[in-house]
Amino acid sequence: MSDMSQSAALDRRERVRNGLSRRHRGEAIFRGIGIAAIAIALALVGTLFWQVLSKGLPAFTQATLHLDVTFDEDVITAGPAPLRSDYASAAQYEAAFLDWRRALAGINWAALIEQAVRAEMPELDAEASDIRRLVDNNAGLTLRQMYQDDPALLNQTLNVALLGSADTDNWLKGTIDRSLPDARQQLSAVTRAIADRFAADGVISMDFAWHIFTNTDSRTAPASAGLAGAFVGSLYMMLVVVVLAVPIGVASAIYLEEFAPKNRFTDLIEVNINNLAAVPSIVFGLLGAAVFINYFRLPISAPIVGGLVLTLMTLPTIIIATRSSLRQVSPSLRQAALGLGASRTQMVFHHVLPLTLPGILTATIIGVAQALGETAPLLLIGMNAFVANIPGTPLDQSSALPVQIYLWQGNENRNFFEARTSAAILVLLGLMITLNAIAIFLRTRLERNK
Structure with a gap:
């Protein structure tokens, strides 16, 4: 009888021990699954943020040309800004000022940029269209606004920071394959050569793109588009x-x-x-x-x-x-x-x-x-x-x-x-x-x- 009781007690202990082992094993498996789930979730979130950061951070710097632009009177033919003292009434002055602004809008401001680029590379043999593709479409508007705000710039030379075009930015950042043939490139071979030369000489630098925060969206000048x-x-x-x-x-x-x-x-x-x-x-x-x-x-x-x-x-x-x-x-x-x-x-x-x-x-x-x-x-x-x-x-x-x-x-x-x-x-x-x-x-x- 005592042997049977002792055997039953041993069986109970064995069953309890096995039950505890299974429970501990189940808890360990559950804990491992939980840790693995958290690790996978953190890895996926980290991958997402890494993808956004790795692609987004370079966009906060943009190719910028630092050119010595001369506000040549041979190009700026609108004449001096009208003065209030030259007109009898405010209405006459406003009309003259509007006419002057219209004249400024008709000036080929891109010609000033072309002159500045050729001054940096006197040996350059390029078409005007190749040079203009180097800068953003709003670069001429930037010069016009500068002259409109300060007409005293006439015949003066000023170092001006002008945004490079989106294609120039792509080329210098390497977001387009340089080994592609000319027919598949966004820029002509001449424009690409100018961009590389200016980048090597420091004329083009990657500056912080403040305009992302200060400009609105733009379809005609994508490089200057902002939020x-x-x-x-x-x-x-x-x-x-x-x-x-x-x-x-x-x-x-x-x-x-x-x-x-x-x-x-x-x-x-x-x-x-x-x-x-x-x-x-x-x-x-x-x-x-x-x-x-x-x-x-x-x-x-x-x-x-x-x-x-x-x-x-x-x-x-x-x-x-x-x-x-x-x-x-x-x-x-x-x-x-x-x-x-x-x-x-x-x-x-x-x-x-x-x-x-x-x-x-x-x-x-x-x-x-x-x-x-x-x-x-x-x-x-x-x-x-x-x-x-x-x-x-x-x-x-x-x-x-x-x-x-x-x-x-x-x-x-x-x-x-x-x-x-x-x-x-x-x-x-x-x-x-x-x-x-x-x-x-x-x-x-x-x-x-x-």
Whole structure:
């Protein structure tokens, strides 16, 4: 009997030991799978960021020619700028000044650039068209604006920084294969030789491309295309979202969670809010086009329309996140406030809401950052139209950063705009990271002040 008991005890110990071994082995496998999943996710994110950074960072420098340009009076035949003292009335002066500006517009400013290039290479034997392909199409406009601002430059020589063309930038950065035959090159052999010579002599340098942040998009001069218009348009849209979505969303969440009666009607509202949070963003674009543009006749491609569409899309996220923060407050706090004689409104706004501000603020900024990166609804309301001006108000036509990325990605000059697209992505990511950093900072600050 004792032998049987001892044998049974040994069997139980063996079964327990085997069970523990299987459990430990299962835990180790699960832990390994979890670590592998995290490693794969980090590797994929790292690969994505590396691809964007490796392609985008070179776009922040651009080929720039530093030429000694002489404002030759033989070329600039518009004469001196009119003086106010020479005219009896302001109207006569304005008319004369406009005539002078029209005369400046008719001058061949590219001839000044050609003279400067030939002065750098006296032995150069090239056609004027080969030299002009070296610089951006807006280089002549740069010289015209300089002379218009300071007519005293006539017959003076000034070292001027002029943007190289997109093709010149491609050639010097090596984004086009140098071994391709001439028929497949973007620049002629003469222009390529000039670019290489100037790069070796320091006439062409890779300077920081400030114009990406200060210029608007351009179709005629791709080298000078920038994000200023799209950036301002995105800021206007985010302003509309913050002004409308945040107070409406937070107020709706407070009412539904703290004041609304629990009945079928409020249950229906809650179900619809949850469903709206899962609706594809392109549906909101269709709604915005049908309601705000076709019915209310708001202007197409305006930040006000984009902001309204993104407001509708962001509202469910803010409402759900705010209600979740309100639910995390202990019921004992509400009961204590009511027990001490506070009204329901005082209980909510004086005791509950201050505790939920960090969570509400974080959810709000994350919702706004999410709206910042939306593209599909903006395409449907016409914000993919080419706009060459910086919008002055939310009612002016504009583009947006995600849409500008979409447009540049489809540009036919892929060698140049592939890098410029990645640079725009970096700007958008930087703006989104800034918003998230602000959210984290404010949340931490509010949590410390509790």
